[in-house]
Amino acid sequence: MRILVVEDEQKTANYLSKGLGESGYSVEVARDGLDAQHLINEDEFDLVVLDVMLPGLDGWQLLQLIRRRSQVPVLFLTARDAVEDRVKGLELGADDYLVKPFSFIEFLARVRTLLRRSPPREREHFRVADMEMDVLRRRVTRQGERIALTNKEFALLELFLDREGEVLSRTYIASRIWKMNFDSDTNVVEVAVRRLRAKVDDPFTHKLIHTERGMGYVLEDRT
Amino acid sequence: MRIINSLAVRLSLLFALVSVLLLGCIGTYLYHSLTREIAWRDDQMLQGRLERLESLIDNGESVDMLHRRSHLYANMLGNRDSLLWILDASSRVLIEINPSDLSVPNLPMTDTVRMLDTTGPVQARLAWHTFIHDGRSFTLIAGKLLDERNQMLRAYQLTLWFAMAMGALLALLLGWGVSRHGLKPLQRLVEQANRINIRQLDRRLEVASEAQEISHLSHGLNRMLDRLEAGFSKLSRYSADMAHELRTPLTNLLGQTQHTLRRERSASEYQQVLASNIEEYERLSKMIDSILFLARTEAPSKESATEEVDIGLLVMQLCDYFEGMAEDDGRMLINNASGLIVANRDLLRTALANLIANALQHGRSNTPIHISTHITGEKLHLDVHNRGDIISQDDLPRVFERFYRCDPSRTGVAASGGLGLAIVQSIAHWHGGEVYAESSDKNGTTFTLILPNS
Structure with a gap:
């Protein structure tokens, strides 16, 4: 998967390209709009990450140029989170946006979503280590023992299983489980995860849900 | 157009307009009452003349005698704008004093004295009266040419126009002076207001010494300044508070990171520090979000759906x-x-x-x-x-x-x-x-x- 990062701020460009590289993507960096235009004309990319404040050719103009020739997914980054800016980006054909400052986890989650070409198939069955989930029958077992979960806990566990091995940020979890697209000051997500852990992890020695301090939570089999 | 925007100019123009209207009304009134007065006196005089002639005839002077001595009457009347006719029943002119050679007017018979203005190139006021003497009927016509009167009135009219123009001019000049003087407090207000700037938001406009209208205005402006000062100090307090709030996470970040770099540490220690840094960054980022949110919701006239x-x-x-x-x-x-x-x-x-x-x-x-x-x-x-x-x-x-x-x-x-x-x-x-x-x-x-x- 090839990703083009168009970003003039050097530090940002560096860590984005490093981070994406470590996540298994091959990354090209363009430092200004004209560079980016050149690269896009020469090469094929699976995703363009575009900062809208660019010297030379600005992000909006570049976006229009890109849309003239291809339907490559575009994720735009902006420091201004005025509603008009976001609407403008989406109208010009961007697929998603992130407002600076954003967490890298959040960024990676968006990138993955955009690169997943077809909409994810609803899975009916999950198995991680000794944990099994039957989505249709709403059954969760560990070591064959049935674990009773509330609806919210079930939805949360399903989200973790679906994104097995991916670190999920608190914001992302809140937006998926409660459809809350705002950051509340409270530790609602921590509490929810703790309650889920109390049921699915605490009684067992082999833990599956892990806290990535400062980033979020991940469900994976770490043996 | 700029000059019209000056209050003093506007006021003096208004003064002039008002005086023109006022003087015009007074002038018109004076002119008309003078005209009426003169006409009344002329009529009285003509009527008197008729009465005197009638009594002269009644006292036995025969018309023929009168006729013979008509020059006497001409002298007696003494001036060149008087007219007199005595006609008999068949409108034959018995006596005529007519220096302007007016044609003999054709008037209906009347017992009472009647008045009429002739029209034509030479205007005159006529009074006439029919009476019977010795079984004969006579028509007495006394008249006065209006030339002189009209001339005088025209001169009077001219004087009035002149007076009105001078009055308006005077009002304009006086109005200019008065407005300039009257608007001086406004000038002082401007000077005071100009002295207030962002560093001296605590200054206020003087209220006591000025005219009522100006002090109302000053009061209003002072109240506005109160609100502005409150808002402004609130704003600068927010900025100060905000800077203080930002200091805490920044101190943590700075100190913690420097402390960690002072010597070689284990990977898990580094991880610990970086994770703790993230928490501080999130705090900062959250704070910035909130401040931006406040700035946006408080920005005036920001419409949202x-x-x-x-x-x-x-x-x-x-x-x-x-x-x-x-x-x-x-x-x-x-x-x-x-x-x-x-x-x-x-x-x-x-x-x-x-x-x-x-x-x-x-x-x-x-x-x-x-x-x-x-x-x-x-x-x-x-x-x-x-x-x-x-x-x-x-x-x-x-x-x-x-x-x-x-x-x-x-x-x-x-x-x-x-x-x-x-x-x-x-x-x-x-x-x-x-x-x-x-x-x-x-x-x-x-x-x-x-x-x-x-």
Whole structure:
């Protein structure tokens, strides 16, 4: 998967390209709009990450140029989170946006979503280590023992299983489980995860849900 | 056009206009009454002349004699604008004194004295009268040429016009002077106002010494300055507070990172520091978000979409969101809210979420939180009630201030850094509503969000 990062701020460009590289993507960096235009004309990319404040050719103009020739997914980054800016980006054909400052986890989650070409198939069955989930029958077992979960806990566990091995940020979890697209000051997500852990992890020695301090939570089999 | 914009010029022009109108009215009145007066006196004179002639004839002077001595009458009348005819019954001229050679007027017979203005190149006023003497009927016509009178009136008219023009000019000049003088306090006001700048917002305009109108204006301006000064000092206090709030996480970041770099450490120690740094970064980022949010909701004339929002449903979603947290503390969220309101859904949700989060944070364990609505008049009241820490009466009005903490020693409890309730207030104001808090031992703490219900 090839990703083009168009970003003039050097530090940002560096860590984005490093981070994406470590996540298994091959990354090209363009430092200004004209560079980016050149690269896009020469090469094929699976995703363009575009900062809208660019010297030379600005992000909006570049976006229009890109849309003239291809339907490559575009994720735009902006420091201004005025509603008009976001609407403008989406109208010009961007697929998603992130407002600076954003967490890298959040960024990676968006990138993955955009690169997943077809909409994810609803899975009916999950198995991680000794944990099994039957989505249709709403059954969760560990070591064959049935674990009773509330609806919210079930939805949360399903989200973790679906994104097995991916670190999920608190914001992302809140937006998926409660459809809350705002950051509340409270530790609602921590509490929810703790309650889920109390049921699915605490009684067992082999833990599956892990806290990535400062980033979020991940469900994976770490043996 | 610029000159018309000057108040002094406008006033003096108005003065001139008023004087023209006034002098015009007076002049017209004077002219007409003079005309009437002169005409009345002329008529009296003509009538008298007729009477004297009639009595002369009655006293035995025969008409023939009169005729023979007509030059005598001409002398007697003495001037060149008098006319006199005596006609007999068949309109034959017996006596004629007519220096302007007017044709003999053809007048109907009349017993009483009648008056008439002739028309034509030479204007005259005539009085005539028919009477019987010795069985013969005579018509006496006395007249006066109007030339002289008209001339005099014309001269008088000219004088009046001249007086009016001079009056208007004088009024213009006087008006100019008076306006300039009268507007001097305004000039002084401008000078005073010019002396007030951003460093001297505490200066006020002098009120006492000026005219009433000006002091009203000064009062109004002073009140505006009060509000501006309050807003401005509030703003600079926010900036200072904000800088202070930013210092804490930055100090942590700086100190912690430098301390770590002083010597070689294990990988897990580095990880520890970096993770702790992330927490501080998140705090900073959250604070910036909140400040930007406040700046946006408080920016004047920023229109955002409103829609019909089902309050009951909104509160239900929020209760669902906070349920886990509440249960963790042995508490319940009780939703008694209902009703529809036109509002911005996202803003309203943020406000309610902040109120509920606040109630969860400050409420006592194992007590419920009630969220309810009621309508009074045009307003919808949304109450969030909890039992727990009481807010003192001194703190109550201040809890909505940015970065305000009831307990100064307690820092960083909320990740918003003391902006949650300020955000609620700015959202209330955005909707044209209000928010206030009540707190007592007996009734617990209630935050009420009041929104216009139209």
